[in-house]
Amino acid sequence: MNFVLATNASTMQADTLLLPLSQDKRLDDIAQSVDQLMGGVISRAIASGDLSGEFKRHHLFLNDTPQGPRRILVIGTGEPGKLTARKYRLLLQTSWNLIKHHRINNVHNCLTQAQSVHLGDTARIRLTIETLTHASYTFRQYKSQPEPEYGATVTMQLSSTSQDAQQHLELGFATAQAMDLCRNLSNLPGNICTPSYLAEQAQKLAKESTKVKTEVLDETAMAQLGMHCLLSVGQGSAEPSQLIVVHYQGSDQAEQPHVLVGKGITFDSGGISLKPGAGMDEMKYDMCGAASVLATMQAVIELALPINVITVIASAENMPSSTACKPGDIVTTMSGQTVEILNTDAEGRLVLCDALTYIAQFNPATVVDVATLTGACIIALGHHTTALLSNDDTFAEHLLAASQQAHDPAWRLPLGDEYQEQLDSNFADMANIGGRTAGTITAACFLARFTQQYTWAHLDIAGTAWSSGKHKGASGRSVPLLVQHLVNQANPTVTASQA
Ligand code: BES
Ligand code: MN
Numbered sequence: 001m002n003f004v005l006a007t008n009a010s011t012m013q014a015d016t017l018l019l020p021l022s023q024d025k026r027l028d029d030i031a032q033s034v035d036q037l038m039g040g041v042i043s044r045a046i047a048s049g050d051l052s053g054e055f056k057r058h059h060l061f062l063n064d065t066p067q068g069p070r071r072i073l074v075i076g077t078g079e080p081g082k083l084t085a086r087k088y089r090l091l092l093q094t095s096w097n098l099i100k101h102h103r104i105n106n107v108h109n110c111l112t113q114a115q116s117v118h119l120g121d122t123a124r125i126r127l128t129i130e131t132l133t134h135a136s137y138t139f140r141q142y143k144s145q146p147e148p149e150y151g152a153t154v155t156m157q158l159s160s161t162s163q164d165a166q167q168h169l170e171l172g173f174a175t176a177q178a179m180d181l182c183r184n185l186s187n188l189p190g191n192i193c194t195p196s197y198l199a200e201q202a203q204k205l206a207k208e209s210t211k212v213k214t215e216v217l218d219e220t221a222m223a224q225l226g227m228h229c230l231l232s233v234g235q236g237s238a239e240p241s242q243l244i245v246v247h248y249q250g251s252d253q254a255e256q257p258h259v260l261v262g263k264g265i266t267f268d269s270g271g272i273s274l275k276p277g278a279g280m281d282e283m284k285y286d287m288c289g290a291a292s293v294l295a296t297m298q299a300v301i302e303l304a305l306p307i308n309v310i311t312v313i314a315s316a317e318n319m320p321s322s323t324a325c326k327p328g329d330i331v332t333t334m335s336g337q338t339v340e341i342l343n344t345d346a347e348g349r350l351v352l353c354d355a356l357t358y359i360a361q362f363n364p365a366t367v368v369d370v371a372t373l374t375g376a377c378i379i380a381l382g383h384h385t386t387a388l389l390s391n392d393d394t395f396a397e398h399l400l401a402a403s404q405q406a407h408d409p410a411w412r413l414p415l416g417d418e419y420q421e422q423l424d425s426n427f428a429d430m431a432n433i434g435g436r437t438a439g440t441i442t443a444a445c446f447l448a449r450f451t452q453q454y455t456w457a458h459l460d461i462a463g464t465a466w467s468s469g470k471h472k473g474a475s476g477r478s479v480p481l482l483v484q485h486l487v488n489q490a491n492p493t494v495t496a497s498q499a
């Protein structure tokens with residue numbers, strides 16, 4: 001879908017006008033003028049009760065007068081001024097279904113003008129772009145006879161009186177495009193999206209801008225650096241592991257970079273600690289962290305943010321075989337610390353720890369790692385909220401604020417020595433699992449042992465990165481949060497005024 005800002009002139013020239021109506025049934029200026037143009041048909045529908053402003057209730061009017069839009073789609077917004085982000089999204093989802101149903105190609109959207117105490121002018125623009133792009137997303141590249149694509153051809157004018165509208169349209173569009181990329185990479189099957197495939201995609205990004213350089217470390221290079229913990233995860237697979245590093249220089253070289261690290265397990269069978277068969281296909285999504293950080297990099301490039309950003313992907317395939325690592329094996333990490341692998345299915349932390357040690361050389365300003373790390377996270381927070389854990393209170397607050405601004409919910413969980421003890425090992429410096437309780441926290445505690453030199457946060461997106469069942473598919477979640485985090489780093493004053 002293409003988005004542009006509406007001008008006064010475009011309102012009356014649109015093919016279809018999308019108009020909000022709240023339960024107080026007051027017509028705004030635009031609604032009044034089309035009502036007049038059409039001889040009062042909207043006011044009469046209100047008087048007769050056909051239009052009530054009830055949430056999501058809608059009506060399509062055809063305008064047979066020679067002037068103005070050809071069709072008027074009025075949609076109820078419920079209680080005046082009370083639209084929350086969630087309700088606004090539901091409204092947009094309904095609008096998209098109607099646009100598709102009526103094969104509408106050109107829309108002038110006035111929903112962005114619906115006042116709300118919960119959503120500012122610019123937030124509504126961004127939510128509109130992100131939600132409609134999300135709703136119109138399809139992944140049909142492996143259907144031999146795909147249904148015709150609808151959505152790419154739709155143009156939408158967004159109505160806004162805000163001075164910053166254009167800037168937020170660009171931010172919303174870059175975020176939406178990045179979510180598309182994230183979902184496309186995530187939805188790919190494991191036989192296509194291998195660690196080497198991810199490396200190629202990262203190399204493609206570098207071609208888009210002279211500010212970007214991609215570096216890929218193969219298994220030999222990683223072995224030389226002592227990344228034996230990362231390498232142990234892929235040693236049972238025919239697919240070689242890869243450490244993928246994308247550098248974006250948007251500011252002076254001396255400026256400390258913001259680093260994003262993604263878990264890129266392109267398939268997680270569990271290894272010798274094999275997972276049960278049911279639903280195992282979904283473990284192709286175990287690279288959603290990698291997809292999120294790569295996609296965020298695309299948005300950073302698109303927005304030309306004036307900061308330095310480094311994205312690192314720790315990628316491997318976790319398979320059982322005679323060369324796979326076994327429960328009880330002890331490996332040495334790049335940091336020198338040793339790990340007793342008690343469960344080969346707790347592999348995410350094993351690839352991430354070496355990537356987190358590797359990035360210390362960049363002297364990062366901040367580090368965020370993103371991973372589908374623990375099933376326990378889904379038990380704790382369900383499929384709605386990302387878990388956030390951090391070694392720095394100020395940074396945690398910063399990320400929670402970004403999460404709220406981006407409407408990409410996250411919630412902080414604690415770290416602490418009492419949890420660290422759960423990782424005690426009889427034979428190595430630590431075990432890779434911490435027992436049945438607090439699985440998300442002990443996983444983050446493991447990572448915390450490798451991030452002491454810098455400001456760090458961990459996002460567990462196990463519950464939010466994809467949906468199962470009939471609507472199985474990647475969500476693109478954590479991209480909005482990460483893009484907002486970096487936008488705020490680039491422009492701290494904007495944060496203060498928007499918070
Ligand atoms: N990739 C999984 C976590 C996961 C499971 C994400 C289900 C989304 C849905 C991770 O590698 C894993 O297997 N974690 C284990 C850790 C355990 C062995 C300590 C888990 O959560 O069961
Ligand atoms: Mn696993």
Ligand code: ZN
Nearest residue numbers: 265268286348
């Ligand atoms: Zn995993």
